[in-house]
Amino acid sequence: xxxxxxxxxxxxxxxxxxxxxxxxxxxxxxxxxxxxxxxxxxxxxxxxxxxxxxxxxxxxxxxxxxxxxxxxxxxxxxxxxxxxxxxxxxxxxxxxxxxxxxxxxxxxxxxxxxxxxxxxxxxxxxxxxxxxxxxxxxxxxxxxxxxxxxxxxxxxxxxxxxxxxxxxxxxxxxxxxxxxxxxxxxxxxxxxxxxxxxxxxxxxxxxxxxxxxxxxxxxxxxxxxxxxxxxxxxxxxxxxxxxxxxxxxxxxxxxxxxxxxxxxxxxxxxxxxxxxxxxxxxxxxxxxxxxxxxxxxxxxxxxxxxxxxxxxxxxxxxxxxxxxxxxxxxxxxxxxxxxxxxxxxxxxxxxxxxxxxxxxxxxxxxxxxxxxxxxxxxxxxxxxxxxxxxxxxxxxxxxxxxxxxxxxxxxxxxxxxxx
Amino acid sequence: xxxxxxxxxxxxxxxxxxxxxxxxxxxxxxxxxxxxxxxxxxxxxxxxxxxxxxxxxxxxxxxxxxxxxxxxxxxxxxxxxxxxxxxxxxxxxxxxxxxxxxxxxxxxxxxxxxxxx
Numbered sequence: 436x437x438x439x440x441x442x443x444x445x446x447x448x449x450x451x452x453x454x455x456x457x458x459x460x461x462x463x464x465x466x467x468x469x470x471x472x473x474x475x476x477x478x479x480x481x482x483x484x485x486x487x488x489x490x491x492x493x494x495x496x497x498x499x500x501x502x503x504x505x506x507x508x509x510x511x512x513x514x515x516x517x518x519x520x521x522x523x524x525x526x527x528x529x530x531x532x533x534x535x536x537x538x539x540x541x542x543x544x545x546x547x548x549x550x551x552x553x554x555x556x557x558x559x560x561x562x563x564x565x566x567x568x569x570x571x572x573x574x575x576x577x578x579x580x581x582x583x584x585x586x587x588x589x590x591x592x593x594x595x596x597x598x599x600x601x602x603x604x605x606x607x608x609x610x611x612x613x614x615x616x617x618x619x620x621x622x623x624x625x626x627x628x629x630x631x632x633x634x635x636x637x638x639x640x641x642x643x644x645x646x647x648x649x650x651x652x653x654x655x656x657x658x659x660x661x662x663x664x665x666x667x668x669x670x671x672x673x674x675x676x677x678x679x680x681x682x683x684x685x686x687x688x689x690x691x692x693x694x695x696x697x698x699x700x701x702x703x704x705x706x707x708x709x710x711x712x713x714x715x716x717x718x719x720x721x722x723x724x725x726x727x728x729x730x731x732x733x734x735x736x737x738x739x740x741x742x743x744x745x746x747x748x749x750x751x752x753x754x755x756x757x758x759x760x761x762x763x764x765x766x767x768x769x770x771x772x773x774x775x776x777x778x779x780x781x782x783x784x785x786x787x788x789x790x791x792x793x794x795x796x797x798x799x800x801x802x803x804x805x806x807x808x809x810x811x812x813x814x815x816x817x818x819x820x821x822x823x824x825x826x827x828x829x830x831x832x833x834x835x836x837x838x839x840x841x842x843x844x845x846x847x848x849x850x851x852x853x854x
Numbered sequence: 855x856x857x858x859x860x861x862x863x864x865x866x867x868x869x870x871x872x873x874x875x876x877x878x879x880x881x882x883x884x885x886x887x888x889x890x891x892x893x894x895x896x897x898x899x900x901x902x903x904x905x906x907x908x909x910x911x912x913x914x915x916x917x918x919x920x921x922x923x924x925x926x927x928x929x930x931x932x933x934x935x936x937x938x939x940x941x942x943x944x945x946x947x948x949x950x951x952x953x954x955x956x957x958x959x960x961x962x963x964x965x966x967x968x969x970x971x
Contacts, residue, residue, distance in 0.1 A: 470970075480905060481903045496917050585915040628863055632858070633860050638900065738863055821867075
């Protein structure tokens with residue numbers, strides 16, 4: 436049985452960054468189930484990646500290539516075309532079972548970085564009446580067909596959901612000659628970034644209909660039309676607002692869910708808000724020490740730059756991992772926030788700063804994020820003109836501020852007061 | 855006039871005023887927003903990303919993009935040029951696929967390799 440210090444699961448942007456930082460201090464193995472490294476970036480041919488990390492607007496494959504080059508320069512063992520079927524916790528190590536064309540093999544490691552990414556919510560996970568003909572795709576599948584295989588998924592497309600991939604695909608399909616009849620979003624605000632509303636929809640006169648959803652699919656063999664309906668605040672259909680839109684393709688961009696099958700098997704407790712593991716600031720699981728998590732497996736990010744950053748953090752800490760007892764400070768967030776990662780702080784880590792990734796539930800104007808310790812003292816505050824759910828906020832805060840407190844409270848208050 | 859900046863994910867909401875020919879931009883968090891706003895009200899520019907056909911069985915499509923931005927109204931003409939190409943020899947990331955496409959001064963470049971490095 437081969438022994439490693441760190442095994443990184445997944446060769447997308449999070450896993451590549453994790454393997455690179457881990458290899459500085461530890462013998463590292465990277466396992467990827469596909470033939471090529473790069474994960475979802477391979478099919479994200481649009482630009483806008485790496486503005487924060489590299490200061491340039493790269494396409495997905497270019498961003499991935501930069502990391503693949505860095506991986507090659509390091510001493511990292513890589514196996515591709517390989518699936519992990521099981522990870523078992525031993526006394527001091529983990530046993531990882533891998534299946535590939537050469538059979539089943541076992542590896543032993545001191546720590547594991549889960550960089551397994553996320554999955555798209557599918558047609559079965561949203562409520563649509565009617566037939567189940569061909570022509571219903573998730574945005575990611577449509578993207579794979581178009582950009583990797585070179586097949587246009589359809590000619591007259593309706594997109595349900597205004598997530599970024601849906602918006603990107605609206606533009607992409609239009610460029611390739613399809614007629615995108617509209618993007619329908621059940622919520623009253625778009626889910627994607629504003630820049631994508633502008634450069635993917637407005638630039639091509641693609642209509643965006645908010646508070647509207649797809650309620651029914653028509654068509655026996657292939658999608659022939661869909662019915663749209665307006666919805667109220669509670670997502671109930673408004674009778675009499677139904678419209679039939681002729682289309683041969685329905686594309687769903689209705690959310691992403693972190694992939695944590697392996698984590699579940701290990702009994703890792705997950706946060707219902709992020710749908711990823713509860714972690715401390717080293718991105719280590721709070722209840723299964725030695726398991727680290729990063730990227731979209733931890734929480735769904737809107738920017739790859741932050742995916743890489745979390746990979747780097749997880750990889751570095753996995754390499755330095757020693758099984759010692761942690762004293763954790765709980766982070767409590769107020770109702771206005773969708774989630775905060777990490778959910779706990781371990782004060783005894785090497786980092787000077789703690790990076791918080793935090794997202795609000797609804798659009799908020801003129802607000803202030805306030806962090807208080809157990810003595811109700813304000814240790815940090817920052818003003819925002821606007822906060823939107825699609826745009827995750829990143830806070831870098833000196834760890835010293837969280838000394839000697841058993842919990843911290845993060846709340847959102849009116850930005851007008853003088854603090 | 856109001857617009858959202860598309861230069862970075864911040865997506866700043868900007869207000870552009872033209873007072874007797876003197877243009878002021880507010881709401882932008884950085885200089886890129888100002889430059890974008892001026893360009894957008896005079897001659898909007900965009901980058902184009904797409905794919906070209908290849909002869910390689912394992913990689914049937916090669917991703918490409920414009921090396922810089924092109925006039926917005928030329929997007930579909932540029933797509934037409936991109937769609938004429940079939941790559942039959944190995945190319946590397948950054949290689950020029952179309953030189954000075956439609957005289958825009960911008961090249962179409964490969965954003966991936968046709969081979970496994």
